[in-house]
Amino acid sequence: MWVGVWLAFMSAPIGDLLDGSHTTEATVLGWIGLVGFVTVYLALVLRHTARPMATATVYSLLALLAAVALALSLTLGSSWLVLFVYVSVSCGATLSLALATWAILVTTATMTVIGTHVAHVGDVVPGLAIPALLGGFAMTGVRHLIRTSVELREARATVAQLATNEERLRMARDLHDLLGHSLSLITLKSELAGRMLPDHPDQAAKEVADIEQVGRQALADVRAAVSGYRRMTLPAELAGARTVLNAAGIQADVPTEAPEGLPAAEEEVLAWVLREAATNVVRHSGARHCTVTLEACQTLDGRFLELRVQDDGKPRPGAPPAPDPGHGLTGLRERLEKVSGVLEADAGRKGFTLTARIPLIPDASGIPLVSGP
Numbered sequence: 001m002w003v004g005v006w007l008a009f010m011s012a013p014i015g016d017l018l019d020g021s022h023t024t025e026a027t028v029l030g031w032i033g034l035v036g037f038v039t040v041y042l043a044l045v046l047r048h049t050a051r052p053m054a055t056a057t058v059y060s061l062l063a064l065l066a067a068v069a070l071a072l073s074l075t076l077g078s079s080w081l082v083l084f085v086y087v088s089v090s091c092g093a094t095l096s097l098a099l100a101t102w103a104i105l106v107t108t109a110t111m112t113v114i115g116t117h118v119a120h121v122g123d124v125v126p127g128l129a130i131p132a133l134l135g136g137f138a139m140t141g142v143r144h145l146i147r148t149s150v151e152l153r154e155a156r157a158t159v160a161q162l163a164t165n166e167e168r169l170r171m172a173r174d175l176h177d178l179l180g181h182s183l184s185l186i187t188l189k190s191e192l193a194g195r196m197l198p199d200h201p202d203q204a205a206k207e208v209a210d211i212e213q214v215g216r217q218a219l220a221d222v223r224a225a226v227s228g229y230r231r232m233t234l235p236a237e238l239a240g241a242r243t244v245l246n247a248a249g250i251q252a253d254v255p256t257e258a259p260e261g262l263p264a265a266e267e268e269v270l271a272w273v274l275r276e277a278a279t280n281v282v283r284h285s286g287a288r289h290c291t292v293t294l295e296a297c298q299t300l301d302g303r304f305l306e307l308r309v310q311d312d313g314k315p316r317p318g319a320p321p322a323p324d325p326g327h328g329l330t331g332l333r334e335r336l337e338k339v340s341g342v343l344e345a346d347a348g349r350k351g352f353t354l355t356a357r358i359p360l361i362p363d364a365s366g367i368p369l370v371s372g373p
Helices: 002-018 024-050 055-076 078-094 097-118 121-196 201-227 234-247 264-285 326-337
Strands: 251-253 289-299 302-311 342-348 351-362 368-370
Touching: 002 024, 002 055, 002 078, 024 055, 024 078, 055 078, 055 097, 078 097, 078 121, 097 121, 121 201, 121 234, 121 264, 121 326, 234 251, 234 264, 234 289, 264 289, 264 302, 264 326, 264 351, 289 351, 326 342, 326 351
Parallel strands: 251 289
Antiparallel strands: 289 302, 302 351, 342 351, 351 368
């Protein structure tokens, strides 16, 4: 629509061809030149806004427009000087801002010089020079708006894709941590119930009831994770870690209380770390004893709240010195990075140690608080 507005200026050369002031040959050549000029102008401007052309093609078409405008203005009279306005608009629509500025100024100056020889200078400057300048520079603004709109749409599409990927990662982390913990506990209790069933049916029934409760809780957690409203808490995970370790026959030394005043995001991250660590101890370590500590510590980088899970399991024969990060540890590192925390894993001869640290900052009352990202 913006490009079509400028076609109104074509009334001058069309009227010049229709008034019969030229010879038949000149009129025919004028119509051919006018149609060709408009075709090249529309192809250049409209195709460039939708699908950019090669630089050489743009320069060639601009040179062709300028040549046709120059030839028709010199041969058919002042009514054809308006073609330079279209050359100016084409420069603004296709060239870079710096190059378009010079091209518009040169086009306007050329039109003015030619106009002083075929018409009165007072008719050329206000009637054509000003539209050529304003039209050319206005088209650079329109081109900038078009480019900005395209970039904005692309940025929105990128943001939407990133949000989708982040949600997929969240779902993968949550389901891995949730189902790994719950299914490990269900497996342990099922094996325990199977061993108790012949001689201790009452205790086996109790274990089966616990299995049912864990299964229902796992189902509720999965539903909450899918909906995005589920929140982990340290007290609940401390109790859960103690339960799953004892069920596996591992002596558990786990704190009974969690620090108070932790922000929800930081507490949830530590809760995920504790759940994943306890699950890994049960599934992979073969340990007899596991110690969980949760306390503030001072390092060279400042004060941190440190969660440490250490077991006395033996590494498997032929196992690498460093643990395979897998999905679990990778997910924990991603969670900790969001709260400026760090995760360390150490597989030594005396067992495996997983340490998570979150930076602490004191508030005005001197009570340590967990810092944000």
